[in-house]
Amino acid sequence: KQEVTQIPAALSVPEGENLVLNCSFTDSAIYNLQWFRQDPGKGLTSLLLIQSSQREQTSGRLNASLDKSSGRSTLYIAASQPGDSATYLCAVRPRGNKLVFGAGTILRVKS
């Protein structure tokens, strides 16, 4: 059974810092991995999708890497801003249609 773990569970940083969120998964047989952002009581906003054959994806200040063989992904956020404060969820897509989510990392960026 695929399990996804995210570390740390919560993170508080001053504005301007670069930070790394970690995601690990137990079964490397995945099609892709997706990073989401969720604001309190809101929907999930897709940030980046990495296919199983890819090593990384970049979008603006965000960079996500994937090491499928070791079951790890990282989300790097450069020059963090208070508006980045949210819960960040990592999800893997094994065979089939469902996504398996991690519990998320709650990020707070202090101004």
Add this chain to the structure above:
Amino acid sequence: AAGVIQSPRHLIKEKRETATLKCYPIPRHDTVYWYQQGPGQDPQFLISFYEKMQSDKGSIPDRFSAQQFSDYHSELNMSSLELGDSALYFCASSLSQGAAVGGNTIYFGEGSWLTVV
């Protein structure tokens, strides 16, 4: 750009009542998913449809059923509601490219808040 539309956004029901949630996927997306997110929990997959046929099933209770219609919108029907069904219900959609390609981005709606009292 059009996103996934869910209705209603908020719903309050009493125990043992029935509730129906609606989802309108992004135009031309052929796959619809339903997820349930309890308070402080990560989203749990319930069920998905591809081209109006059920394609995958997760932890969906027998009291729940879902279907996708000819116009691709989907409905999640929940009967004999229990207090534990109180959660945020997400619908998501994607355009399938087949397993060989790895799958496209899955886009989520804003969710429907169900409170059972």
